[in-house]
Amino acid sequence: MLTDRQLLILQVIIEDFIHSAQPVGSRSLSKKDEITFSSATIRNEMSDLEELGFLEKTHTSSGRIPSEKGYRYYVDHLLSPQAPKKNEMKLLKSVFVERIYELEKIVQKSAKILSELTNYTAIVLGPKVNEHKLKKIQIVPLSPDAAIAIIITDTGHVENRMISLPPSFDINEIEKMVNILNARLVDVPLVDLKDKIYKEVAALLSRHIHNYGSIVSVLADTLTDTKPEKIFFGGKTNMLRQPEFHDIAKVSTLLSMIEQEQGFYDLITQNPAGIHVKIGRENQNTVLDDCSLITATYSIGQEQVGTLAILGPTRMEYSRVISLLSFFSKDLTTLMTKLYQK
Amino acid sequence: MLTDRQLLILQVIIEDFIHSAQPVGSRSLSKKDEITFSSATIRNEMSDLEELGFLEKTHTSSGRIPSEKGYRYYVDHLLSPQAPKKNEMKLLKSVFVERIYELEKIVQKSAKILSELTNYTAIVLGPKVNEHKLKKIQIVPLSPDAAIAIIITDTGHVENRMISLPPSFDINEIEKMVNILNARLVDVPLVDLKDKIYKEVAALLSRHIHNYGSIVSVLADTLTDTKPEKIFFGGKTNMLRQPEFHDIAKVSTLLSMIEQEQGFYDLITQNPAGIHVKIGRENQNTVLDDCSLITATYSIGQEQVGTLAILGPTRMEYSRVISLLSFFSKDLTTLMTKLYQK
């Protein structure tokens, strides 16, 4: 529906605006090498593009800036993927060089590096631990009415929770109980723990443990309220560097939302596999009206386990960020698969 | 050296400026109830106070604002301690109502509540874990060359570290080793672990474990590189609400420093017991030139274990924040002492 010339103009305007943050006028456009026709022609085309909703004006006699629809079209059709540069690659790879086994550290460092590389805010959702399997369970009594339960997964992840012991519970039976739990629950995925405890272990415990009723529910509850995937941020204050956020009132609500962290959880989890770009109001959140969010998923084997995301202004370097995320998510998938694939 | 009247004027100016953030003029001062003399008299006194360095002007014909020296004098001599209000008390106490045993959660929640109550940024340094005693040690092999070591302290704190096993190490000897370690190291403070391992446990291990040499050093290293006290923040973006930080360039460096988190570690650890106020350039850091930092320590029994701090503009509600911190640090000390005093 759009002519080649219109596409060219749209692309050049968007790319110019992404770098300059200034409305683009017909005269400055006509000076570009790619553009062989006059400023008057450009004006006519720009006028048409505006009528079609791809461009906007900030005031009647200003140059044009891309509309959300313009960005959308650009991202969907005009993007020229550009391979990351050598030094960018190197920086990305540096996440993997230390022989780190702990997932959380890899993920946290990823957020940091992505934010440094893009100058935007990086948000990384850690891998789901629900699918991980129990390697060992350990219960250490601390006082007559409290103990600490430690769960170790096959991926080297350790979680610990306080459990309140029922008043009538005999501390000496803890060891017995732990043995039973380990015998029965090792290699069970964390999500299935609760079920398994009630269906199989409860009966067993009843035979060996006094007062088993009260402890079973406590165990099942504490062991299975698995924490959701952890969320890591990098470059939380990078938004301050963007000229469009030079107004404190505007940036303040945004930074508050970023500080809350959890607000982004839903925004980022609900994406299917692959790379996705949400532009401005597509995010369904007035605070993010002037922001774009690019998400990429990563996996262990075939199973998608986490998400990388970059939050920037709508005037974002889409092609660079998309390439970066695509490259990095592949690498992360490879690494994780190698490390944790069973 | 200062007359009573000068003190009164200084105090009223500072308190007015703290609330209005506007330079205070002689006429508006003379209208206050506490002030019984004319604006001309006030002008003379203000002129003297300026000459003495307690006040400043923003330009030749502006009202006065407090200088750093003025704030210092105010904090040292003029402060009227004010007990926290009922609802503030209630909020502070709410940290303790949930029967939480885990230190980190208490500390994290403290930071959140302090920041909400003050509208400034709260920084809380978690208790040192070095002094805690080993309750149990556990080593779980994950692969032929890696295992995970878990240390549980008597305070319910759990730490875990990856350890790389020496290639020649026989996995089956782990259990034996763990038994020896537990028999010998329980109740040893974490700081003394390394020493004890080399002095007492190494010899024992040599008798029972093949290839003990390599594993001993790995153990000693990984077990004893205790992490420093964790630092928690609340209200990181609260600075944006202060009118003196309505300039992005100014706030940007400050927020970056806050985001780095570790920059505050030294600033906060180096304080001796009690409440301390550092005003503006007293912080020895150009980024904090317009900020004040109020710190309070908390203890377990007699031993000082952590720090609470509030970071705000130099134009800070000193008396309220000091009261709040003093009140809260006492409560925290009481709670911690009750929970963890041996």
Add this chain to the structure above:
DNA sequence: TGTTAGCACTCTGTCTCTTTGAGTGCTAAT
């Protein structure tokens, strides 16, 4: 001798007016 009224002076912030420059839209010529 300390206090105060009065007044000239200073500086900021706000308003308005003007100018400049970058840009558009339209028309007519190519």
Add this chain to the structure above:
DNA sequence: ATTAGCACTCAAAGAGACAGAGTGCTAACA
């Protein structure tokens, strides 16, 4: 279909005027 030319628009920046809040100083006062 394209383009040169021109009138028009708007924002940003600068200059001048003015009000308001403040000071410092002097002289009068108790």
